[in-house]
Amino acid sequence: MKKALYILIILSTLSCKDYLDIVPDKTQELSLLFERKNAAYTALVTCYSHIPENDHLYETFVMATDELTTPFAKEPAGTDLMKGEQQADNPILSFWSGYNQYDSNSQNSLFEGIRACNTLIDNVDNVLDMSLTEKLAWKSEAMFLKAYFHYLLLIKYGPVPIIDTNLPISASVEEVKVKRATVDEVFNYIINTIDTAIAGLPPRVINDNNLGRIDQVIAKSMKSRISLFFASPFFNGNSELYSSFVNADGTHFFNQSYDQSRWELAANAAKAALDAAVENGIEFYYFNDEPLEIDKRTYQNSDFLKSIYNNRYVVTDRWNDELIWGHSRPVGSNDDWWQIQAGALLKDPNSSRVEAAWQWVSPTLRMAELYYTNNGLPINEDISFDYDNRYNLSYVSSSQTLQAQYGQQTAKLNLNRESRFYAHLGFDRGHYRGWGYKWDLKMRKGEIHGRLANSNDYLTTGYALKKIVHPDSEGQTYNLLVDYPWPLIRLAELYLNYAESLNEAYGPTQEVYDALNLIRERAGIPSIEESWSNPAIAKNVNKHATKNGLREIIHIERQIELSFEGHRYNDMRRWMKAHIDFNTPVYGWSVDATDINDYYTKIIVGQRTFLKERDYLHPIKTSELTKNSNLIQNPNW
Secondary structure, eight states: OOOOOHHHHHHHTSOGGGSOOOOTTOHHHHHHHTTSHHHHHHHHHHHHHTSOOTTBTTSOGGGSSSSEEOOGGGOOHHHHHHTTOOOSSSOTTOTTTOBOSSSSOOBOOHHHHHHHHHHHHHHGGGOTTOOHHHHHHHHHHHHHHHHHHHHHHHHHHSSOOOOOSOOOTTOOHHHHSOOOOOHHHHHHHHHHHHHHHHHHSOSOOOOGGGTTSOOHHHHHHHHHHHHHHHHSTTTSSOHHHHTTOBOTTSOBSSOSSOOTHHHHHHHHHHHHHHHHHHHTTOOOOOOOSOOOHHHHHHHTTOHHHHHHHHHHHHHHSTTOTTEEEEEOOOTTSGGGTTBHHHHHSOOOTTOSOOTTOOOOOEEOHHHHHHSOBTTSSOTTTBTTSOGGGTTSEEEOOGGGTTTSOTTOEEEGGGSSBOHHHHHHEEETTSEEEETTEEEEOOOSTTSTTSOOTTOSOSOTTSEEEOTTSOTTOOOSSGGGSOOOOEEEEEHHHHHHHHHHHHHHHHOSOHHHHHHHHHHHHHHTOOOHHHHHTOTTTBSSTTGGGSHHHHHHHHHHHHHHHTTTTTOHHHHHHHTTOHHHHTTSEEEEEOTTOOSHHHHTOEEEEEEOOOOTTTTTSOOOOHHHHHHOTTOOOOTTO
16 A cells, blocks of 8 residues: 655645745745755645645535536535526635635635746756756656646636746835736647646656656646646637637637647647557556455355446556556545545444444436446447336346445436446445445435435435545444545546547547557457447447547547546636536435335436536636736626
């Protein structure tokens, strides 16, 4: 079991007010800071400290979609954002201004992170007891992080100022009033900066105490994602939304002409990242240990069991061979109680203490319906799946005991699905492993895993989130949660990036199918060709053979494989589908019902609001516009 990233362990012991706040006029502090390596290391730590904490339940974009929901009394900032409660005077989850809306763990402005990176780049050469190789590596790490912070700002705000160097003390008032660059200028700056950084980075960091520090594999992998966004419809010739969004001299912030060649560049970036990853030992995760006896008794050590383990542990198995870049802090520290897996972990009904098991982060019915059938097809495109009656009840047969409890009744929707459905989701009369036990779930109101009385600790949709909860986590205390680095990027994403870019650039090819089939193989479902070419099961035979059809398949593949990892919000925006999917109610089962027929009634449990003309970009805080008259607010804010 590998150790957590040393540099981020240091961060977890600091409160936000203790982070080094380097500004140009603190010349004496800078001189002391960059005199010796140990002191300069604090500056490097500061650069890393600005990486957003995706597993922060209350303030994370992981909760900002229609994948997950919570009881009304528990709604985090991400849910508020998706309910249309964003505002310009005090923006929700603002990377531009920083935020601290729900607790004391602040996210500082990413511009502060960029400034910290520039400070290190400008001064690390002054350190006396560092080699030239070390100095180049540290500068390259800071250079990558600077580019990454620009990227995070770009995908939320569109055109942003490029801050490549810190302003000198002598800067005039007008020089301080920076202007927004065009989207293309920012993308090109980010990609070029990453390319420069790659040359000074080590190929791969494998030292246990430094896992998570930037290396060439991480940098090339993130370049792949950024290149994918650069080619996607929202950022590539978006005249539909932003034909009148211009700067002071009339230049369009968004290029008005679609550029097909960007997909070729994205495919090349994905291929380069894949080559670097494979050359450095990154490979698809497969669980190689012996399954627990409690699972063997349920699943009979079948291929289905192996697939369940593969897909349950791919995120939660610490620093496994598929993880390219992870963000980690140690469980048990005072700053760690809010980890998102505590919100998702079911309570042990036999435990007298459930401090770290909240049982109120719940997957939506939309996500339950998204997963494939066991034939590897969407439920509405598989002839063998009774889609029209999916909400009706069915007894669990002897052939379905690996999926649910034999002889019990559950919705047809929960049966005959792919293994990722069962690895990622818990449901009434399904199976669940947690707290060192295997539970047969009973989730109607008043039952052992259902809502008790009118408590606010309950799953509003009737589905439990398994994917981000380590199966061995126990919830008596936070120390008993099994910690793991949150996956910022893993190998499966690179193959999905490659498949999408290749299809958009050249149309369906065997190379696209092969990339997708690697993911499907681990999921225990047939290949793309086998599923979609079979007229006995596929309603739309050979859908994969057309560019448009394969695009739709790739989008669904990505949403399933990367579900609940924080991708959907940005993917739906870059595909320009957000105003469609994010403008519908959130559905679930009627979890306040005790009767089985009443329980399996589809009801609205929440709402999402996404205005096409407004919500694709976040607002710049009004006070920022007051300070800087050169800034132009995003449209309709």
